[in-house]
Amino acid sequence: MTHWLEEVHAALQGGADGALATVTDAGGSTPRHRGARMAVLAGGGQLGTVGGGRIEQEVVEAARAVGAGAPARVVRHHLTRDLAMCCGGWMEVVVASLAPSRDVVAAGVAARRARSPRVLETPRDGGPLALRPPVDGELARLRRPAVDGDRLLEAIVPADRVILFGAGHVGRALGPVLRACGFEVVLCDDGDTGALDQAPPWADRVVESFDAAEVAAAVGGLGAGDHVVIVTRDHAVDQRILEQLIDNGELAYLGMIGSRGKVGRFHKRLVARGVDAAAWSRLRAPIGLDIGAETPAEIAVAVAAELVALRRRGEPRAGDWSRDAR
Numbered sequence: 001m002t003h004w005l006e007e008v009h010a011a012l013q014g015g016a017d018g019a020l021a022t023v024t025d026a027g028g029s030t031p032r033h034r035g036a037r038m039a040v041l042a043g044g045g046q047l048g049t050v051g052g053g054r055i056e057q058e059v060v061e062a063a064r065a066v067g068a069g070a071p072a073r074v075v076r077h078h079l080t081r082d083l084a085m086c087c088g089g090w091m092e093v094v095v096a097s098l099a100p101s102r103d104v105v106a107a108g109v110a111a112r113r114a115r116s117p118r119v120l121e122t123p124r125d126g127g128p129l130a131l132r133p134p135v136d137g138e139l140a141r142l143r144r145p146a147v148d149g150d151r152l153l154e155a156i157v158p159a160d161r162v163i164l165f166g167a168g169h170v171g172r173a174l175g176p177v178l179r180a181c182g183f184e185v186v187l188c189d190d191g192d193t194g195a196l197d198q199a200p201p202w203a204d205r206v207v208e209s210f211d212a213a214e215v216a217a218a219v220g221g222l223g224a225g226d227h228v229v230i231v232t233r234d235h236a237v238d239q240r241i242l243e244q245l246i247d248n249g250e251l252a253y254l255g256m257i258g259s260r261g262k263v264g265r266f267h268k269r270l271v272a273r274g275v276d277a278a279a280w281s282r283l284r285a286p287i288g289l290d291i292g293a294e295t296p297a298e299i300a301v302a303v304a305a306e307l308v309a310l311r312r313r314g315e316p317r318a319g320d321w322s323r324d325a326r
Helices: 006-014 053-067 099-113 169-180 213-219 237-244 261-272 295-314
Strands: 018-027 035-042 046-048 071-076 089-095 118-123 130-132 147-148 151-156 161-165 185-190 205-207 226-230 253-256
Touching: 006 035, 006 046, 006 099, 018 053, 018 151, 035 053, 053 071, 053 089, 053 161, 053 226, 071 099, 099 118, 099 151, 099 237, 130 253, 147 261, 161 169, 161 213, 169 185, 169 295, 185 213, 205 213, 226 237, 226 295, 237 261
Parallel strands: 161 185, 161 226, 185 205, 226 253
Antiparallel strands: 018 035, 018 089, 035 046, 071 089, 118 130, 118 151, 147 151
16 A cells, blocks of 8 residues: 555655645544545646545545645535535545645655654644654554644554564465555565475565564564564464564554464463563454454455554454444
């Protein structure tokens, strides 16, 4: 998945100009939510969407005017009462010129590429974007963009990357699914079984090691944006990797395959070695959403679904359509 900053930055580098539309607040049943972006370029191009239908039609018209020099605009509508859309919710969309935010967009792209998290501030009155380092605990609070008074705050984190320990049956089934879902995949294995004799096409990188410190050195460190998935062939290797990473509170996700019995035994061993409850609570094990998966392909679907849920919902759990007002 290409981050919206990358798309807008590429357009600006190519000489384009225009306006950026941002969903700064929303409630009820809406097609897009806080943080959704759409750029309407002066040459007629469009990047992204704020949900389609009449709300997008109005936003596009506003963006064309702003891109041509009109002041920033705020489009607020109840989708049913105002626009006769069937969604039932309401949206606030800020439309502002891209030109004043050109440098901030470039800085945001550079920060993501350097895997250095930032917080993007979008003024709800249409002012220029601002970028700053996160304060303590802020990234965890900004799993989803959040309104803070007169600003929308959005975490700009490194590209979602999966550090996949294990190139066995599950790892080989999981890798291509993760890649199709837009994750960068780093495959890690000791190669003793010949699993790395031919690098799989879905792996962005292969590291021949089960040592977390060696892997971290090879990929420039493990932290924000990194999702560690442990699916090796050896329980002792699983435990060693887990011990190395359980205290890394910056990881976006730490998951390990295994039965409840295996997980319980690991818990007793790590607690005996001083791992506290807060560190252990970061682990997702057994791994994946509980869909009754048994085969490698089914497990791959369950794990990928869990990571997509974390990306989209801010927590690695399935929702419920019947209760989900979002």
